[in-house]
Amino acid sequence: MSVLLVEAFYGGSHKQLIDLLQESVDDCVTYSLPAKKWHWRARTAALYFMQAIPSSPSYRILFTSSVLNLAELVALRPDLASLKKILYFHENQLIYPMRKSQERDFQYGYNQILSCLVADVVLFNSAFNMDSFLSSISTFMKTMPDHRPKGLDQLIRPKCRVLYFPIRFADVTRFLPEHKLQLRQTQSLHTSSSQDSPDLYEITKASSTASIHGSQNEPPMKKPSEEGPLQENDMEEMAHHLTFSQCVDREPRMPRPLHIVWPHRWEHDKDPQLFFQTLLKLRERELNFEVSVLGETFTDVPDIFAEAKEQLVSHIRHWGFMPSKEDYLRALCQADVVVSTAKHEFFGVAMLEAVHCGCYPLCPKALVYPEIFPGPYLYATPEQLCKKLQGFCKHPHLVRQHVVQVNTSTFSWDSLGEEYRSLLTAGPPSSS
Secondary structure (H helix, E strand, O other): OOOEEEEEEEEEHHHHHHHHHHHOOOOOHHHHHHHHHHOHHHHHHHHHHHHHHOOOOOOOOOEEOOOOOOOHHHHHOHOOOOOEEEEEOOOOOOOOOOOOOOOHHHHHHHHHHHHHOOEEEEOOHHHHHHHHHHHHHHHHHOOOOOOOOOOOHHHHHHHHHEEEEOOOOOOHHHHHHHHHHHHHHHHHHHHHHHHHOHHHHHHHHHHHOOOOOOOOOOOOOOOOOOOOOOOOOHHHHHHHHHOOOOOOOOOOOOOEEEEEEOOOOOOOOHHHHHHHHHHHHHHHOOOOOOEEEEEOOOOOOOOHHHHHHHOOOHHHHOOOOOOOOHHHHHHHHHOOEEEEOOHHHHHHHHHHHHHHHHOOOEEHHHHHHHHHOOOOHHHHOOOHHHHHHHHHHOOOHHHHHHOOOHHHHHHHHHHHHHHHHHHHOOOOOOOO
């Protein structure tokens, strides 16, 4: 085997990537540790892999995530130092959010910087991840009391590039309700005739025109240019007009309740507090909705989950992690809106999978999200999130008739696989 895949935290998106590479790239062999005790994996995985990885003259490439201290591994195993070493950042520790009671552990970010210095290629799953890491190195190193190294970002930057996380989107056609199947057909037609599809501009215009509360003096919304992607000004204007304050003619008399899904890890950095506070406000206003709370749980589950389950019991459709991928995708296909309240996100596989399943995304106007989602799908404040969901609860048909303007194929293995294969088939770095 010529390609070493080494993963110190074999779970979640880390596992998805390693499994995909193992399956799709020839001559790979994988060594991994279970996705438990993340902090101990970051501290000690190099010592484990020193013993676990057998020596072999056939190795040419080493691919690993930034959980592993790559500098320690190649120091402990000099035979691996000559390989082409590719380091993949799913997240970076320099801007990872800390809870108020915690103090940032310098070691984890320091390990990632060291790993970059010994790597030959440094990949990031988003431009936000790469830019935030490189721009934070200097400030991060200032926490050292003295003898601080300088210019580390300049040494690392030439090795860096963005290579989006590759998602192998499943065929979910059999799970889609009738209205989503019809939207998919509309979306297919849209690729050949933009006039036939109710795109982001059209649904925005319709909901704005239908508003009985809209000002007579409000300037008309301009159609964005047909050439090229939506411009930022266009997106902001559309977000302003997407009010959902009045139904359109096609609204059913008794629509099904809006189905909201939250498919994220049950941890503090995903800000479940904000999500559940928002739902409780909707409940207080006697709005009709259902909620599915999915995602993985780990050792320490925030107390808010048990509290919210009790308070929202009459609104719950699904609650808890679904080990079956089919059951998980079926639940996403049943939902109308997918919400992120994350305080930390460098890519967001769950959000893109939900969009692939026909959900309307609502994300913070921060972190990686503006890189992936157009402006109308972003909210800037908790109040905006609540207002958007309130409108959706009142008029769920508007969401169900909307074709989401996010091209998920950009992030698919079909689009990105060749780049990964190329990286993992090139020879070792030339010796200086």
